[in-house]
Amino acid sequence: MTEYIQTEVRGHILIIRLNRPEARNAFNKGMAEKMESIIDDYDANPALRAAIIVAEGPTFSAGQDLIAAAKGERAVTRKRGGFGIMGQPPLKPLIAAVEGQALAGGMELTLCCDIIVASRAAVFGLSEAKRGLVAVGGGCFRLPRRIPHQVAMEMIVTAEPRPAEDMARLGYVNHLVEPGQALEAALEYAALIVRNAPLAVQASKTIAARSAAEQWTDAEAWEKQAEIVAPLRRSEDMQEGLRAFAEKRDPVWQGK
Template sequence: MSTVLRVELRDGLAVLTLDRPGRLNAVDSETVDRLTRALIDVRDDDDVRALVVTGAGRAFSAGADLGEIESFTSPGQFRDFVGRLTDAYALLEDFPKPSVAAVHGFAFGGGLELALACDLRVAERGARLGLPEMKLGVLPGAGGTQRLPRLLPPAVAKQMILTGEPIDAERAHTLGLVNELAEPGEVLSVAEKLAASLTAGAPLALAAGKRLIDHGLDMGLEAAISYERETVSVLFSTEDRAEGLKAFRERRPGDFRGV
């Protein structure tokens, strides 16, 4: 079995590890296919409450595999690759369970776009994050030009995209792109701890919260608040809501089942 992507399940978490360290975890067609299948499998596994995405070796990911891209002989082949990559990242962004990217070394191009598709990001101090495609005469093609300005001040995102220059994890944290910083060698454990804190939540409420934030940002405020009202009204009828109130009264953690 291919090891371009490893999937480990433990304590309610699924840890997806890009596993091409000799290629700095460059994302090729095989990686895209494995990532897509893994996300579908994890999505349908009721024992998994949260997802962590990381990379093996000395970097999170160098981005799309330029060796494979250079082998394309037509724009159509490139369009097909970018389409499948974009679909995989959209699957991650729309994932019903919360996701955390654990970034070390660097996350460039398609690697950063992968991290941007996650809900939260933890980065090792000194790690670099960037979209260097401009230096190759192209632009990010898997959501970078759209997700980055939604997570950073637009002027900062423009500078990163139009110059191709990266920023370090410390600045990314200050700007809000990175949720938590980790000391060298500890990024995965910090990301897993953050993800584990999410698994304590009620699964239906977690999924609904993601939808409210992601979709509500594209709505007018009045429509978004109406969407919120309808969503929480549906959650009120769930068994998890009743369990949450009972647990609060009994001063214990809730035993949420996703029903």
């Protein structure tokens, strides 16, 4: 199944490319296992500071391979869950570059992402209920946190998709582009990320993600974020950032 998900490295940026267009980039077990391996490697490699998920063909992803599912094969891994990512997204930033349809698990894949760039022709939807299924890849609880509750419920219970322009107005999509330009725009976002201190970016994402998922009170947040930030205060990168500012030059980050 390796050929169904391909990777490319451009500097500090990892591009993860879904490459099963003949099946609308639907996920089977092998693809989920490959995705988990890729995300594990991404988190572990200090040279990689931002990642982008993009897809070949006219569909970003139609979600779970329903033919495989009918045979009892679920695209789930032990460690990271659905599609090898949904239960435990990467610690580092992840960007979705969406062309075409992101439906069911395909939309839940974008819910794992921190930034979403979409073609004006793209559509998003949680279509599981049309097949007697439930959006158990995070759709039922993550989407209501991202957009107004009533709109999220409409998408969940009607199973009807919404165009990317609607999702942009709702704040779900960060940036709209013309068809065929999603990856280019995602690379521009990634370039902005990688110019920043990688340890600071990762700690910032951790605070934002955990505070939302665990519903920290303000009192808890002050304490827990201090624990997350403490190692950075002793890092070489923090000292480099301060020196570079004083010397009026661009910092050179080491990720340590």
